[in-house]
Amino acid sequence: MSEAIRPHAEQQFAGELAELAAVDDRPRPPGWRLSPQAVVTYLLGDGGKITPKYVGPRRLMEVAVATLATDRALLLLGVPGTAKTWVSEHLAAAISGDSTLLVQGTAGTAEEAVRYGWNYARLLAEGPSSKAIVASPVMRAMETGAIARVEELTRMPSDVQDTLITILSEKTLPVPELGGEVQAVKGFNVIATANDRDRGVNELSSALRRRFNTVVLPVPATAEEEVDIVARRVAQLGRSLELPDVPPALDEIRRVVTVFRELRNGLTEDGRTKLKSPTGTLSTAEAISVVTNGWALAAHFGDGTLRPRDVAGGIVGAVVKDPTTDAVVWREYLETVVRERDGWTAFYRAARDA
Numbered sequence: 001m002s003e004a005i006r007p008h009a010e011q012q013f014a015g016e017l018a019e020l021a022a023v024d025d026r027p028r029p030p031g032w033r034l035s036p037q038a039v040v041t042y043l044l045g046d047g048g049k050i051t052p053k054y055v056g057p058r059r060l061m062e063v064a065v066a067t068l069a070t071d072r073a074l075l076l077l078g079v080p081g082t083a084k085t086w087v088s089e090h091l092a093a094a095i096s097g098d099s100t101l102l103v104q105g106t107a108g109t110a111e112e113a114v115r116y117g118w119n120y121a122r123l124l125a126e127g128p129s130s131k132a133i134v135a136s137p138v139m140r141a142m143e144t145g146a147i148a149r150v151e152e153l154t155r156m157p158s159d160v161q162d163t164l165i166t167i168l169s170e171k172t173l174p175v176p177e178l179g180g181e182v183q184a185v186k187g188f189n190v191i192a193t194a195n196d197r198d199r200g201v202n203e204l205s206s207a208l209r210r211r212f213n214t215v216v217l218p219v220p221a222t223a224e225e226e227v228d229i230v231a232r233r234v235a236q237l238g239r240s241l242e243l244p245d246v247p248p249a250l251d252e253i254r255r256v257v258t259v260f261r262e263l264r265n266g267l268t269e270d271g272r273t274k275l276k277s278p279t280g281t282l283s284t285a286e287a288i289s290v291v292t293n294g295w296a297l298a299a300h301f302g303d304g305t306l307r308p309r310d311v312a313g314g315i316v317g318a319v320v321k322d323p324t325t326d327a328v329v330w331r332e333y334l335e336t337v338v339r340e341r342d343g344w345t346a347f348y349r350a351a352r353d354a
């Protein structure tokens with residue numbers, strides 16, 4: 001069988017999940033594959049065989065997991081690249097063993113994507129029947145007692161968002177065409193993600209907001225934490241892409257993270273120089289992709305070691321999103337900070353020419 005480019009969390013970490021389930025003797029909420037404690041261990045790792053997926057405050061994950069064991073749904077909020085989607089996938093995998101019951105919110109998301117649609121050929125041939133219904137991922141999650149995921153909730157039109165109100169408060173999905181309903185089975189709940197930056201696009205109605213507990217995922221607190229996240233994820237991604245081996249390059253990763261953090265915070269790490277921030281978000285997720293791209297460059301076109309020139313182009317691309325204002329911000333940073341810094345000469349040259 002050909003291999004998936006990106007296996008789902010429950011496939012990729014099937015071994016860890018099975019191992020946790022085998023030793024998990026704490027009570028499991030109805031419909032859950034693991035106890036809440038074991039779910040948190042799965043997310044944060046145990047320092048041994050269970051690898052950390054999320055790096056950040058344990059308390060946030062405890063609040064997220066505890067919420068899902070109640071009748072309230074979970075809203076993961078944060079700026080781009082703070083692992084909202086990632087955490088949502090792993091939570092669904094650990095709790096339900098299935099992270100694929102997913103609705104992607106866009107401006108064009110229709111009500112059928114949240115409720116159900118019809119197989120029109122069947123509908124015309126046989127009239128309305130449960131067989132002619134095309135269940136949405138949310139409907140399937142209700143029927144099977146699983147976690148449904150709604151990505152980018154605030155991008156969906158408000159009326160579509162609000163179809164979740166009945167589902168979340170009554171735990172039922174009326175099907176008026178058949179004079180019936182689908183009642184959610186125990187274990188059903190919803191994890192939604194939304195982007196801080198998009199707030200106001202289609203602000204959640206207060207009725208819907210009340211059905212959610214909100215957990216805000218922060219940007220990594222310290223540079224060390226961010227380096228750790230990037231190094232871990234790059235190693236995982238490189239392995240799954242089967243990139244040729246390149247020695248781990250913590251120095252280069254630290255440099256990418258330093259540039260991103262300084263520009264994001266508008267201040268150099270020593271606190272001495274104020275900087276202008278570019279228009280983009282410079283998220284951890286972008287740092288991960290800059291380093292992964294650098295790895296591919298180093299492996300295929302470089303000398304097999306991650307060098308400043310392998311990351312310089314990626315960094316400039318991430319920083320300069322707007323060719324006029326960001327280019328000025330970048331040039332100023334390059335000339336006033338990068339140029340003067342010990343050990344950064346090769347990077348300065350590569351970035352200047354990128």
Ligand SMILES: Nc1ncnc2c1ncn2[C@@H]1O[C@H](COP(=O)(O)OP(=O)(O)OP(=O)(O)O)[C@@H](O)[C@H]1O
Binds near residue numbers: 193
């Ligand atoms: N604290 C963290 N712990 C572990 N991984 C992280 C962390 N922060 C970011 N990442 C990594 O960043 C990548 C992007 O995360 P993800 O796509 O979940 O972000 P997001 O918050 O959904 O962003 P967006 O708002 O753009 O959808 C993932 O590979 C994830 O592993």
Ligand SMILES: [Mg+2]
Binds near residue numbers: 084085193
């Ligand atoms: Mg996301």
